[in-house]
Amino acid sequence: MNKRLGEFMSNDKQRIVKELNSRMKEFRAALQDEQKKQDLQDNIPGLLMRFELFLPSQNPEEFVDGLYLYMNDEGEIANAEYYFRDMSDVEVISIPEEDLPVIKDLFDAFTMEVE
Numbered sequence: 001m002n003k004r005l006g007e008f009m010s011n012d013k014q015r016i017v018k019e020l021n022s023r024m025k026e027f028r029a030a031l032q033d034e035q036k037k038q039d040l041q042d043n044i045p046g047l048l049m050r051f052e053l054f055l056p057s058q059n060p061e062e063f064v065d066g067l068y069l070y071m072n073d074e075g076e077i078a079n080a081e082y083y084f085r086d087m088s089d090v091e092v093i094s095i096p097e098e099d100l101p102v103i104k105d106l107f108d109a110f111t112m113e114v115e
Helices: 003-008 011-032 034-042 100-106
Strands: 049-054 063-071 077-086 090-094
Touching: 011 034, 077 100
Parallel strands: none
Antiparallel strands: 049 063, 063 077, 077 090
């Protein structure tokens, strides 16, 4: 990492960049060695994919909103969040557990099969 850049980053940011660099080294090694690649893939504890749905907006210049849908490794919606983004800020809130079945029923067309 560039020392000057490191001086301006917070300790948390430096830690994150250090961990990312470590992971990238691990990923590069896995690309060079089929056994390392297989070990890496076999040891991933689970899969959670996030899809972003952009909802139609009457005034997209003022705000946009949408849903983040989280799919588990069975291809089912496991969780969802609602986001609202205006020109100055973004807010994200979890869909309440009692409302999650509505989201699942409405957007089940987005389920997928993961191999």
